[in-house]
Amino acid sequence: MYKVWMKFSFIWQEKQNVPNSMKQFYHFIVKEFYHIFRDRKTLFILLGMPMVQIIIFGFALTNEVKNTKITIINQSEGASAARLVQKIESSRYFELYSQSTDAAQIDRLFKKGAVKIALVIPNDFDPSIVNQNKGQLQIIADATDPNVATALTNYLSVIVQDFQKELNSNNTIPYKMDVEARMMYNPQLKGAYNFVPGVMAMVLLLVCTMMTALTVVREKELGNMEILLASPINPIKIILAKAVPYLLLSIINITTILLLSYFVLDVPINGNLFLLYAESILFIMVSLGLGLLISAGTDSQQSAMFISLVAMFLPTVMFSGFIFPIENMPLPLRIISNFIPAKWFFIIVKSVMIKGVGLKLIWKETLILTCMMLFFFGMAIKKFKIRLA
Amino acid sequence: MHNKAIIVDKLSKQFGDFKAVDEISFEVAKGEIFGFLGANGAGKTTAMKMLCGLSMPTSGNAMVAGFDVYKDNESIKKNIGYMSQKFSLYEDLTVRENIKFYAGIYGIASAVIVEKTKQLLLQLNLEKEADLLVGQLPLGWKQKLAFSVAIFHEPQIVFLDEPTGGVDPITRREFWNLIYDAAAAGITIFVTTHYMDEAEYCNRVSIMVDGKVEALDTPANLKQQFNVQSMDEVFLHLARKAKRTE
């Protein structure tokens, strides 16, 4: 009889606490906001980082070729060669740095870093075109940065092909094939289309994963976690309350990134904006879950930071496809890339933002992220103990 | 001059309007055990930082080990040892590694380090524990080791900031034995403590209240002066007058 009464009173007590429970949660979130707003420096970095990144990627770190300095070794004195030089000079991709007849100049200029590409027009260029319908050119590129070298070579080749077409238009050739390549979704081959989704993934991951991990671990370091655990607050509530402010902060960050890329970098938002936000929030949740999971297993801010950076940030940069194309990677790395949440988010954002597709075509990626989120949160809650070690 | 380890003359430190240390003056003789007492916030730590060459005074003069705190703070650092309860040894290094590290900082020759380490371990009865991580030692042992490391380079003066906090009563007395030995070897001891019985072990004691030195004498004379039985009462009598709450 006594036992039953005890049990009843126990349940009754629990019920009594329900209205307080929401209030408790609310106060906890308010406290978290105090922490964030009072650490002005960190807040400034958190809100300023996306802007800085977008601007850096947008204007400095671009793969696009624009006004690149070129040196031309023109040993031919003919008219065709002169026309070719003029054509290159007038293109917006290249800027003529110097012109000479001495091939030894190339090495000197490369070493000096003055130019990254050189075009050699041999002395028999003109006669050869006229007499044999055939001309030879040599492109020499500084391949210390292979990506840049390839890009420059491609651009220069296109100009030469153009030039060739112009020459041919005068002659009549029995048949000819014109290949016209169309760059869908990004006709100007703008790098921004690729890195805006990349920056979004990076910023969200940094803010959510690292900051949530840090904020939980800080409680442990201060020794306040002991008091929180010895109080009636449910540990799950501690976890969620820690995540909420960063969720809001991240939504602000997404908005900043989208506004900047739309108005400053001219990246279109072709798909549904709500879908884009919804998918972003999903990715934020994945990152938050991950941050909380990291915090559950670490006791110092240092190790939390280290794990967030090494275990999450680097793989995101490497394996999301945002800088290095996944298709070109060896199989083991391609398999690893599947476990990186940012890879799926990157695909989703590119699809929605640039290609303008709907949920129908990205449901698979969305499902994967949802599973990841549930997994991380589940693990974090499971690992977060109701007692000390 | 030559038998004084520390000479402090109207030394002050001001933070804005707040006079943390307010014109304190005293002298400490070579080989003396000098107790530096005061309530939390009385200005002890600030004064000690100035004497260790870590913080510039606002006004006044001080000579530590024969060096001026304004000009020769680097020389001061070479000639003093420092130990506090909060900062002492690296918990993730072994006993031997800690000794080697601190000795190395003061530029002691390797051969000397090896020889003196042997002696030190013998003296502290830590030979078996030499290769254990410091974190695995009991607090009292750590504190004794930290003290020995602080005087390893044979400084003229050693500053001890609450060295015995939380240590058990027997180890606390063993710690004081080390202090006596060091003082007998000519090292001047400058020590703060919250244990009033330890104040009795000092040759002379100063008590700071609100940034000023309110009393300075031998424990016996202080008790006589205030007509009380223990240093505890002397301290309470003076510190209760403090107005400063910070």
Next chain:
Amino acid sequence: MAKLNSNHKAIIVDKVVKSYVNGKKKTIALDQISFEVAAGSLFGLIGPDGAGKTSLFRILTSLLLPDEGTVMVDGLNVQTEYKTLRQRIGYMPGKFSLYQDLTIQENIEFFASLFGTTFEENYDLIKDLYIQIAPFKDRRAGKLSGGMKQKLALCCALIHRPTILFLDEPTTGVDAVSRKEFWEMLQLLKAEGITIVVSTPYMDEATLCDQVALIQEGKILGIDTPEHIIEGFDKAIYAIKSPNMLQLLKLLEKDPAIEHVYPFGEFHHMVMKQKEVVITIPEDAVMHKIRPNIEDVFIDLMRSHA
């Protein structure tokens, strides 16, 4: 019947064992500890750092589970009924620094909200403490002095009106004056009917408790009222002093009639092997028989357990 008993006892600890495994080494933090704390009393755990006090506090506050033994706090089992227990206890851990970036007021209100109460609701309990820090209520906790932080911490631990208050080394590193004030505050709280368990490395604070447990290396060396503990010391103990204390100590250490001798403030304390014994002391030394204090008892117990 069982219920009646638990009303008398705020805490019942029965044969508690707790050990930690650190690498290959196993350290026993608590070794078969048993004791009881009467409701409404002030109970002191006296012992040096590393004696096991913090582990014991964590077990009592349901933060750690004992390896063996049972613990009942306020009639609740710490293992199974921790949810209810956590509503009723107040805890001030040793290493704990509040929220440095929150003001005094915000800290108190946050801790009140954790327990589903408000500052106003229990203001009368913390009033005496609060008015001392009230002039600085909008100052951030990180900018407070040690004594004020300690008062704030106590306010935070009390704001939900706990039935039992656990204070782990609240006076470590605190000066003698603030320590005295703190203990005066504890006496007031006791008068409010709150059971208080407090640990301290300062032996002189033991006399301020109703009951003390002397704890060393995970074992309770003795447990009783401070008076009984002192009365239980049945050896002859003398205080001695002379102009040269160090020389005197070295001399007495060699005397076979003395069990042990150690400095104690301005005197050396000598514990004799036999009750009635005559020893020769230097001419300039003064000696008199004394009543031991807690520290003397502790030193003696430590030696006999070593």
